Amino acid sequence: MLPSVTQSCYTRGMRALSLCNHLQRRGSSGNYYFRVRIPSDILEVYAPKKEIVFSLKTKDPKEAKARCRVEAVRIDQEFDEHRRRLELERQQQEQLAQAQGVGVASSPAAPLTDLDSIPDYELDRLAVLYLHEVLAHDEQERTAGSSEARKEWEENQEFLRQLHEQKGMPFTPESFPTHGVGLSPSTIQRKRERARLFLQAGGSYLASGDISIIHDRALAFLAAHDLKVEDQVGSLAFRRLCLSLIQKEMDAQEAILKRLDGQWIPTPPASQSVAYSGSQSATAGLVIGAPVVLQVNGQGQIVQAQTQEASMIPSEDNPCLSTIWESYLKERKPAPSTIKNFEGAVRRFIELVGDLPVKAVTKSHFRQYKDALLKFPVRLPHSVRKKSIQQVVAFVEKERQKGTAFELLNSKTINNKYLGALKAILAHAVDNGFIDDNPANQIRVTHDADKHGDNEPATLPYTEEELNVLFSSSFFVPGQECKFKKRMKRDAVLDYRWLPIVALFTGARLEEIGQLDVADVMEEDGVKFLFIHADQSTERRLKNKSSRRKVPIHPRLVELGFLEFVKLRSKQGAIKLFSTLKEMGGARKDKRTDAFSKWWRRYTEAIGVKTGKQKTFHSFRHTSKRALRNAGVDPSLTDAIHGHTNKSISAHYGRDKDGMGYALPVLLEAISRATMDRVIIHNPEGN
């Protein structure tokens, strides 16, 4: 009886570890994905995620299989690393609890450690300690039994218990023997596979100086020894340590293989660890006085070595770029999305030239930056997102030789975003007297008109025919079945129908409409209008000052039942008019229309109205502008309705308390002239 039980457990174990079982083909693209469930004992590490899925970025089954094998081993290592760390943490907490006699106290967060201040011989000692830990862990598994062995033991016991129960026989469970169980066949197989792969790959990683294979593990290892260095992964010391750890990991895996082959390889003694917390080492001062300064870029590579000059020494009067950036943030407090954009630009620049003291930054650095950006692709493949700018450029070059084409950054993006950000930040350095001239000035990419054609507009208005297609689809006609609203609640359908209709008759921006409150629908001088304005209490932002405006509600909107819709939301107690739109987080904070925007693209594509990048939701704004122009409405009135600035200085005179230059009845008359009477729209109420 017993052999079959063992067999079943064994097979189950093998299945979980079979290296190609995590392969899955997904979506219409036909790309292969890696998919694995997170083992229950380390679920907490990944919570709330229960499985790991990512694209293998290939449609070729053979290639996918090969990549899947590598990923399976890598993930397995990652899981193991978490197990090891959790175990260590558990032991530390137990010790702490014992020492304190009661409960488990939470340990204070480790202070930041300055890795560069740790002498080389201590880094070497850490590497030896790493080797010791890997082999000691392996030895412990062999003596006490691995977690797999324990699991299989428990499954075995449970099976026996059920069997006894069925036969009505008494069963006394045995506890897991703590010594002498050794490794399960599946663990042996896994260990062997992993060791072989690491030994195969490790050498090439060392040769190319690529530390990605050990990066996360090194961080976990350092953290386990109270060394908190997340902010220093670009430092030379971290890089040195990682290379050293790859070597030690190879040594360890070689020893493990020998152990698996039956040789006795003792675990080397642990080097004595030193407490580095508190960061300030006595050697730190030596670096400053050194005659030669090594410039280290974001990847920890030495990019230049030169004799130390005054401008090269960071000081209070000559802060590093990163310090200037922080000061810029503090003083200017830009919008979250701007911070996000600038952050990327600054990071890339520092990667390329190093975190230079501001007086050392020259025009040639910017030329270097511009040249690199000209070879930089848009929408980086995930595999190289974390790589340095030089590595990305090298990657693109290599792929290009293989025949893969990349769309490169638009010159406008390079100028406005990348160079523009650095220019703004260095202008801040000029304003604060750190430097006299902005070295970024005059560096820019000459526009290539060929990308969009000389006069071709980026966004086009919707034509009448297109509007009729858009608004007569089954989504907009109440009572019709439609796949687009299959999963939508009634209120969401209402919001999604009204958003484009409001956009058509107001010409307002998507987000301006999306963030409207019920209370923003007002009446003055007998004219109902939408009050588009910024709002401190909800931190609502507007594109700019002139965006604040009152837009009269077009008679067609009233006809279609817009005011009833407002009443409905009011009755529901909603604050937001489009109450089903959810607020975003992070860099998209207080944005509500992201999901709708995406839905709109998919919808318009599906019904065949969207062609390329020129027909988007923003087209409604262009449609409105065009309709008002065609109806002979005065451009300054159109600007007032759309929230565009009127350049004339006299336009700033004669405004009311809300800054409105025109009386509402005048605006209503103007907006009503764009009748859109040939566009058929159904009343959005109904199902």
Next chain:
DNA sequence: GGAACTCGAATCCACGTCCG
């Protein structure tokens, strides 16, 4: 025309649900 932003669109990916 350049600087300094803001915003919408596009993309990748995670996740939930449904179906066989």
Next chain:
DNA sequence: CGGACGTGGATTCGAGTTCC
């Protein structure tokens, strides 16, 4: 359970806009 598909979050690109 595996796979297809729909939806939404995070991130990035680049167009739009105003101010100087």
